[in-house]
Amino acid sequence: MASEEHIIDLPKRIYVGNGIIDKLHEYFYQLNSLSPFLIITGHNIRKIVVSKILDEIGNIESNIEVEEVEEANIDEATRIEEIAKKMNTNTIIGVGGGKSIDIAKYTAFRLNKDFISIPTAPSHDGITSPFASIKGLGKPVSMKAKGPMAIIADIDIMSSAPKRLINAGIGDTVGKIVAVRDWRLAAKLRGEYYGDYTASLALLSAKHALNCTKIINRDLKYGVRLLTEALISSGVAMGMAGSTRPASGSEHLFAHAVEMLYPNSALHGELVGIGTIIMAYIHGIKWKEIKRALARIGFPLTAKELGIPREIVIKALTIAHTIRPERYTILGDRGLTWSSAEKIAKDTGIID
Structure with a gap:
């Protein structure tokens, strides 16, 4: 009996190393990432990391918007989805911990856009997985989302996360x-x-x-x-x-x-x-x-x-x-x- 079709969706590139946040413009060029870019992040992360990312991506592209999220719930997801539609984004970038990355990958899945994961703490395996935990949709279990086209994990940033x-x-x-x-x-x-x-x-x-x-x-x-x-x-x-x-x-x-x-x-x-x-x-x-x-x-x-x-x-x-x-x-x-x-x-x- 023929087996049922099984599709494996894996990241195109995984970048891991010390100080690699400074090479973002090079990575985006390699990935052929398309603008407009929508960055999803948290308030604290924005102050620490996102300004650096904006400097780097800004070298190749000025069409970028940044949105902060407080919680990974359906209300925030809906708000971000509307923003992404309005700006007609092509690439959604999750920068931060679980909440930002979950909202980013869920929005990318809903709109069928590219998703790039830039984690700032090694606190969970959601930095890679094609599943997201979004509250307000019933029980607290993971749901289908967009797997990352690329993961950019800067060990200097991730090792400075709280113990x-x-x-x-x-x-x-x-x-x-x-x-x-x-x-x-x-x-x-x-x-x-x-x-x-x-x-x-x-x-x-x-x-x-x-x-x-x-x-x-x-x-x-x-x-x-x-x-x-x-x-x-x-x-x-x-x-x-x-x-x-x-x-x-x-x-x-x-x-x-x-x-x-x-x-x-x-x-x-x-x-x-x-x-x-x-x-x-x-x-x-x-x-x-x-x-x-x-x-x-x-x-x-x-x-x-x-x-x-x-x-x-x-x-x-x-x-x-x-x-x-x-x-x-x-x-x-x-x-x-x-x-x-x-x-x-x-x-x-x-x-x-």
Whole structure:
């Protein structure tokens, strides 16, 4: 039987290096990027990075607009889409963290325009993936967006991000250990498509993130480069799979459940790191090793350190399986009971 068509959409170019923000005009020439350009960014990032970008792109093009976004929600997305239509933009550039890049890639997808990703912190794998988290569209899960035509990751800029954001990126990437295990389980029990190569790429990202915990305290820039490349390969794995499966499993369902129950309490990558420890415990895989690795970098490893009530952690574990009922994981169709969720959270040291 002929297999169903599978389209893999990958970046045209990935630029990683120290001080490469100064070469933007050269990169845009190589990419043959078309104006008008719309830059999506945040307020703080605009002050630090965007002025430099404007100087560089301005060498080849003056038709540029910059828009700041506060949140990655549907209202902001709609506002940016209208601006992009009015200026008839051809290239949308996301500069910053998750919010700016998510809005940029979502707008590019909606209008079928080129998207260039210029991350300023290695806090998540959304810098590469063709999926975006946009609030206000129902449950907090990723939706289809535009994969980047190019990624320009300046390690000098990314390593100057707050340590908490860097650690969150490590937490997000380590989660692939559980995501791939869940994906394999779904393939066995539900006959779901499973890509061996794609899964291996996601696991390689997680391995690099674990190695990063041994390096980053003594060599920040080398550690951030290793993490950035791991985040990029994780995003590429999603592009190859055509879904978030290689990078998002039960550990992400737990993170999303906490975000629903107790919004704005912790960074996404922090919750994924905690979720990874819990779900690795349920899977019967190296949860203590993961916890030790995260402890090395000062990662918050308890609900108390994250400022989350213990009841929220337990409740999140009992409802996590309902976040994406179509996505089978170790949590199954029925999820965890309150008592089993409490025991697991205690056994792993997440709650007292």
